Amino acid sequence: MPSHILLKDGEIHDRATDMRGPGEILATDGVISKIGPPGSVVPPGDGSENLTVLSLKGLLIFPGFIDMHVHLRTPGQEHKEDPETGLSAALAGGITSVLAMPNTIPPVDNACVVESLVHKGEKLRKARLLVSCALTRNREGRELNEYDEMREAGAVAATDDGSWVRDSSVMRMAIDYAHTCGLAALSHPEDTSLSGKGVVNEGRISARLGLAGIPREAEEIAIYRDISLSGLSGKPLHLCHLSTAEGVALVERAKNAGIPVTAETAPHYLFLTEAEVAGYDTNAKMNPPLRTPRDVLALREGIRKGTIDVIASDHAPHGVLDKEREFADASFGIIGLETIAALSFELFRELGLPLDLLSEVLHANPARVLKRPVGLAPGNPADITVIDPEKEWTYRVAEGRSKSRNSPFDGRTFTGKAVMTIVDGEVREDSR
Amino acid sequence: MSEGKTGLPGVPPADLPKDLIDLDGLSERQITTVLDTAMAFREVSEREIKKVPTLRGKLAVLLFHENSTRTRLSFEIAAKRLSADTLAISASGSSMSKGETLLDTAKNILAMRPDALVVRHSASGVPKFLGDRLPCPVLNAGDGAHAHPTQALLDLLTLRIHKGRIRDLDVAVVGDIAHSRVARSDMVGLRKMGAKVRVAGPPSMLVPGLEEEYGVKVYDRIEPAVEGADAVIMLRVQLERQKGSLFPSSREYARVYGMNLERLKLLAPDGVILHPGPVNQGVEMTPEVFESGRSLILRQVTNGVAVRMALLYLMVESPEGPPPEPRQSR
Ligand SMILES: [Zn+2]
Numbered sequence: 001m002p003s004h005i006l007l008k009d010g011e012i013h014d015r016a017t018d019m020r021g022p023g024e025i026l027a028t029d030g031v032i033s034k035i036g037p038p039g040s041v042v043p044p045g046d047g048s049e050n051l052t053v054l055s056l057k058g059l060l061i062f063p064g065f066i067d068m069h070v071h072l073r074t075p076g077q078e079h080k081e082d083p084e085t086g087l088s089a090a091l092a093g094g095i096t097s098v099l100a101m102p103n104t105i106p107p108v109d110n111a112c113v114v115e116s117l118v119h120k121g122e123k124l125r126k127a128r129l130l131v132s133c134a135l136t137r138n139r140e141g142r143e144l145n146e147y148d149e150m151r152e153a154g155a156v157a158a159t160d161d162g163s164w165v166r167d168s169s170v171m172r173m174a175i176d177y178a179h180t181c182g183l184a185a186l187s188h189p190e191d192t193s194l195s196g197k198g199v200v201n202e203g204r205i206s207a208r209l210g211l212a213g214i215p216r217e218a219e220e221i222a223i224y225r226d227i228s229l230s231g232l233s234g235k236p237l238h239l240c241h242l243s244t245a246e247g248v249a250l251v252e253r254a255k256n257a258g259i260p261v262t263a264e265t266a267p268h269y270l271f272l273t274e275a276e277v278a279g280y281d282t283n284a285k286m287n288p289p290l291r292t293p294r295d296v297l298a299l300r301e302g303i304r305k306g307t308i309d310v311i312a313s314d315h316a317p318h319g320v321l322d323k324e325r326e327f328a329d330a331s332f333g334i335i336g337l338e339t340i341a342a343l344s345f346e347l348f349r350e351l352g353l354p355l356d357l358l359s360e361v362l363h364a365n366p367a368r369v370l371k372r373p374v375g376l377a378p379g380n381p382a383d384i385t386v387i388d389p390e391k392e393w394t395y396r397v398a399e400g401r402s403k404s405r406n407s408p409f410d411g412r413t414f415t416g417k418a419v420m421t422i423v424d425g426e427v428r429e430d431s432r
Numbered sequence: 433m434s435e436g437k438t439g440l441p442g443v444p445p446a447d448l449p450k451d452l453i454d455l456d457g458l459s460e461r462q463i464t465t466v467l468d469t470a471m472a473f474r475e476v477s478e479r480e481i482k483k484v485p486t487l488r489g490k491l492a493v494l495l496f497h498e499n500s501t502r503t504r505l506s507f508e509i510a511a512k513r514l515s516a517d518t519l520a521i522s523a524s525g526s527s528m529s530k531g532e533t534l535l536d537t538a539k540n541i542l543a544m545r546p547d548a549l550v551v552r553h554s555a556s557g558v559p560k561f562l563g564d565r566l567p568c569p570v571l572n573a574g575d576g577a578h579a580h581p582t583q584a585l586l587d588l589l590t591l592r593i594h595k596g597r598i599r600d601l602d603v604a605v606v607g608d609i610a611h612s613r614v615a616r617s618d619m620v621g622l623r624k625m626g627a628k629v630r631v632a633g634p635p636s637m638l639v640p641g642l643e644e645e646y647g648v649k650v651y652d653r654i655e656p657a658v659e660g661a662d663a664v665i666m667l668r669v670q671l672e673r674q675k676g677s678l679f680p681s682s683r684e685y686a687r688v689y690g691m692n693l694e695r696l697k698l699l700a701p702d703g704v705i706l707h708p709g710p711v712n713q714g715v716e717m718t719p720e721v722f723e724s725g726r727s728l729i730l731r732q733v734t735n736g737v738a739v740r741m742a743l744l745y746l747m748v749e750s751p752e753g754p755p756p757e758p759r760q761s762r
Contacts, residue, residue: 207616208616210613211577279560
């Protein structure tokens with residue numbers, strides 16, 4: 001007996017299917033079967049079906065948000081996060097799919113690990129777990145991994161995230177071969193020979209605090225090289241976590257020249273600056289580092305113009321001992337799965353950006369990069385995020401679902417919250 | 433702390449913050465109070481019995497994660513002259529070198545119930561970290577490339593004694609401005625007290641934005657920086673830290689940035705030379721400069737004890753305990 005779920009009375013924002021306004025969605029057995037204006041979607045009426053009708057009055061319906069930059073720390077550092085806590089945090093934050101980064105210990109660089117992660121994700125039935133594998137063996141930047149076998153095991157992307165592939169011919173081959181195998185190639189653009197031992201943006205704050213700086217040029221040089229290689233091979237390349245104004249400008253130029261690159265940034269780069277580091281707050285220590293107000297503005301403009309394709313959290317859980325220590329020795333990164341949707345929504349409201357653009361940066365663009373189904377089109381998995389635009393709430397990291405507590409957004413009050421997360425047609429989170 | 437501790441004739445209450453992390457946190461008035469108090473304590477150091485009972489029964493823990501015999505001894509002498517007990521913990525010979533985390537260190541120190549913690553650490557921000565977690569005053573005795581406020585205060589005291597004032601003095605700071613906690617605290621302190629500050633060093637030892645950030649004038653040669661200066665603070669070159677990456681060699685450094693008798697003539701006629709010590713003889717300055725009457729380096733050491741006595745006195749809670757009596761001749 002087929003099972004149906006009908007979402008009605010809500011407002012749909014999905015640029016991919018050209019839905020912008022009141023509408024209804026019917027999902028059957030986990031797959032979207034119909035979408036249309038109010039009253040147009042009628043469930044098959046033989047009365048025998050298992051039908052759930054959800055009235056979403058005053059709520060916004062989006063295609064399921066995909067967070068394509070998440071460190072689930074598994075295998076190896078399960079004290080920081082594991083698939084169960086991470087994917088549960090994702091659901092709480094309105095995220096239907098996460099792309100797990102492969103810089104684990106050991107790294108995800110063989111089919112066995114990929115398979116075990118994919119299997120774990122399926123068993124948990126929380127947010128969808130998408131797996132990325134390392135670009136190079138042991139993430140050393142020297143030899144390519146066996147992409148085809150890992151793709152067959154379920155991987156959708158390849159990246160040495162956490163490290164930049166310094167050898168340009170290795171990276172050139174990696175971009176080419178990943179494309180051949182159907183994997184998205186992702187780069188962590190950072191020229192480590194320049195960023196060195198830096199821990200914060202190089203500039204006023206690093207000088208004032210006596211901390212080693214990371215010049216913005218470390219990112220720019222890497223982005224320029226990566227763009228060149230994508231142009232050389234003509235194959236797509238996704239640039240992770242941009243933090244600089246010049247990075248945005250380089251991507252814009254590349255796109256105008258027809259080079260198939262896509263770019264991502266994280267909510268913290270859209271909201272915070274290096275000033276957060278004053279007082280040696282290690283929850284303001286991330287890589288790339290928080291930059292300056294000028295960069296925040298440029299990144300926001302990048303979102304508006306579509307130069308930046310994707311917002312991803314770079315969810316990077318760390319234990320207390322990794323963070324509560326000497327600033328220079330503290331780990332880089334913050335958690336973000338439970339705040340990415342709310343922060344993005346806040347940004348869009350603040351900038352007056354159209355909500356169907358939000359469906360692009362949190363769903364369609366990551367889906368396109370990862371070659372996943374795009375939009376709320378019939379036949380696609382029924383992955384849906386529902387936002388209550390008026391709900392006021394305060395993020396309390398201590399009550400969060402992640403195993404870790406390293407967030408600079410603790411205590412922040414939001415208007416607008418993801419209140420329902422649907423994966424494969426199942427309501428897996430409902431806090432309406 | 434007890435509010436507005438003074439008791440020194442003519443010295444207004446200090447109301448210092450709980451911790452001394454850097455001079456950013458102090459106002460001109462607070463710095464003046466510290467210097468006034470230090471002046472009074474200087475006289476204690478000249479007495480035959482160099483001890484006052486002010487902090488009797490109090491415990492000052494000296495946590496030195498980085499070797500610095502001078503600063504540690506200076507604090508130790510200061511604490512002892514105030515009759516406080518001291519406990520020195522150094523990196524070698526403590527669990528700090530055996531993988532104890534900073535959080536553990538904080539907890540262990542807390543358990544000792546100190547009345548003050550003096551901390552020297554190789555990582556910037558550690559005094560702030562400990563200050564945020566401990567109820568007692570924390571005094572930064574130098575952290576990473578961040579700050580060295582007691583050094584800056586003793587430099588200010590030395591200038592005030594020998595120049596009669598700080599305001600409108602032309603002071604040059606020469607050396608590795610970018611990586612020096614002394615330079616940073618000196619710039620902040622000197623500017624706060626109204627001195628005009630010039631800094632000089634090779635470009636690799638300067639950081640962009642110094643002018644706006646600190647209100648100083650920047651030079652990449654020593655000569656224009658020291659010309660007509662009332663005082664020149666020569667920074668110590670961290671020979672071990674540099675290994676050719678910031679400057680080709682110490683020989684070349686001495687040639688281009690070192691102070692010698694020839695360059696000494698560029699200063700104002702009564703211009704003086706300071707140095708946080710220990711001096712790399714022949715690098716930052718020639719032995720002739722060090723031995724000349726223009727060098728105040730050894731007096732800085734004496735003033736360092738007085739400044740640290742003043743800080744411990746002002747920052748450590750002591751319900752009673754008479755203050756020193758200045759000018760009480762024996
Ligand atoms: Zn990364």
